[in-house]
């Protein structure tokens with residue numbers, strides 16, 4: 001198969017954005033757990049859970065596409081002076097006006113480090129492109145100062161932009177834990193024309209020196225193993241960001257392991273906390289993943305027929321648990337769907353778990369085992385047109401048929417916008433005489449939980465880290481504002497909190513006593529990737545595409 005070619009010549013930089021464009025809500029917020037949002041790698045144009053590792057587009061592409069006829073302009077940020085001696089500069093470059101494409105830069109003296117380089121799937125507001133990455137102009141112009149890229153975990157809203165971003169910012173070394181590095185390696189392999197990843201596997205006790213900046217790590221609980229928080233040392237205390245996290249707790253009692261992980265903050269002086277706002281609207285603690293594990297295991301034990309579990313392929317921790325539980329209960333496991341297979345493969349390669357030989361069988365062999373000896377893990381819980389479960393529902397799956405008496409467990413929430421597709425799929429399933437269990441089906445067994453902390457998890461983190469300054473990240477604007485209010489509820493004063501936009505340049509004074517927003521802004525126009533080229537676009541191009549999309553919608557709905 002021909003590899004994607006990315007033409008980097010077709011790049012333009014445009015910082016001009018209209019006012020109404022400024023707080024654009026990309027509405028990608030795919031939701032998990034009782035209507036709470038999760039990771040952007042679970043959402044794409046069709047809000048698919050199956051996109052991990054798939055190639056860019058299914059639409060045939062003729063060659064490099066141009067981004068409209070508007071002349072390419074290059075506007076840069078040369079007029080932003082370097083930080084004054086002793087100043088700490090923090091620039092959220094992505095993920096603060098949307099859920100997705102997370103990226104934050106920290107600049108001290110002559111050194112810049114970058115945390116995460118995510119992507120964000122195209123939405124109705126960016127029609128015609130495959131995905132969007134953070135605007136890296138500020139970094140491109142300061143390439144020689146960039147010492148490292150740190151990746152908190154392997155979800156696409158944190159690693160999805162890595163190949164393209166790295167090639168634009170001078171290919172600095174990348175640091176992350178084992179599984180995340182493997183996932184990046186796999187993604188990088190889709191871009192053979194790009195230089196090799198300068199990868200470095202780190203663990204919690206490592207201290208990395210980047211120029212004059214020291215960086216260390218801590219482990220966090222999320223839906224993918226090897227998730228880590230990043231700590232940047234400064235003369236005035238630590239800058240802390242946990243990446244995506246929820247607490248390992250039951251009924252509000254945080255586990256010993258989790259307490260131990262966070263105990264490093266007990267005596268630490270935390271200068272600044274930057275943290276996730278995804279679930280800031282949800283009260284209480286997040287449902288612990290362990291309840292979902294128990295729920296699924298109970299169901300596998302209790303159901304006396306074939307079980308098909310449809311889940312987000314990004315929830316690797318859960319998928320691995322299901323494989324282990326099925327194995328322990330004497331069932332064979334079939335993996336169906338490219339991202340499902342790919343992610344389990346990476347987890348095995350990372351030695352996160354090791355199924356016995358013969359536990360995982362090809363789908364073609366499923367019918368040669370009795371129904372109560374089979375569990376099938378599938379993609380397609382969102383009713384995506386071409387995903388495995390939907391094909392089974394509409395009988396277009398070439399290798400698999402449903403049987404009366406099968407049980408389908410939808411181990412996911414409903415991403416807003418996908419309601420009708422899911423209903424249609426469930427109709428198709430029900431017509432074939434199968435039983436459907438969803439996360440709202442009454443009963444004891446939980447089948448889904450969000451990967452992000454709710455309000456109580458977030459408050460716990462604030463209290464634990466007791467920061468002097470706070471910048472809410474990971475969320476669209478109203479979520480960041482709610483997070484600011486929550487921080488004030490737990491005792492922070494308003495002047496110590498800044499709600500940023502993408503490209504905001506925030507500084508902490510040389511004495512560590514004040515945090516303020518500079519009047520200049522780093523370029524933050526959309527950087528769009530359409531599979532063959534990357535570039536950002538003027539509003540004109542976006543509007544053209546929106547009109548085109550509307551026309552298409554109109555004619556297809558009539």
Ligand SMILES: [Zn+2]
Nearest residue numbers: 039040157244
């Ligand atoms: Zn995320």
Ligand SMILES: [Zn+2]
Nearest residue numbers: 039155222244
């Ligand atoms: Zn995540």
